[in-house]
Amino acid sequence: MTKQISTLKKSKEIFSVEQVVVAIEKAHGIKSQAARLLGCNRQTITNYIDRHEVIKAAFEDAKESFVDMAESKLFENIEKGDVTSIIFCLKTLGKDRGYLESAKISATIRPTGWESIKIFDIEGLNGDVI
Secondary structure (H helix, E strand, C coil): CCHHHHHHHHHHCCCCCHHHHHHHHCCCCCCHHHHHCCCCCCCHHHHHHHCHHHHHHHHHHHHHHHHHHHHHHHHHHHHEEEEEEHHHHHCCCCCCHHHCCCCCEEECCCCCCCCCCCEEEEEEECCCCC
């Protein structure tokens, strides 16, 4: 029975692996766009990705390449002095250096036999140094 079902699934495939890979590459890993290129729905692309390791690898590679391209555009904007790009970069890539939009810090002490006592709760530092 299992063999019959898996054979049935394979026979339903109307696109070759190569066709799906090409569509995914042209669509930069955006499933709905790849589906439009092939004339199918988004779920069909997801099904092919789930069934074929080659397609899954192409999908992951296309998405990584797309992010690389966006990252290079961000760096170009930063080099041009674009303030919005600089702020975005610092808030995301520079957050470990303290460039945070906001921070939430809280602490609670629980002495034995007593109720919990909140000793401080700081929210939204916005660059303030404590």
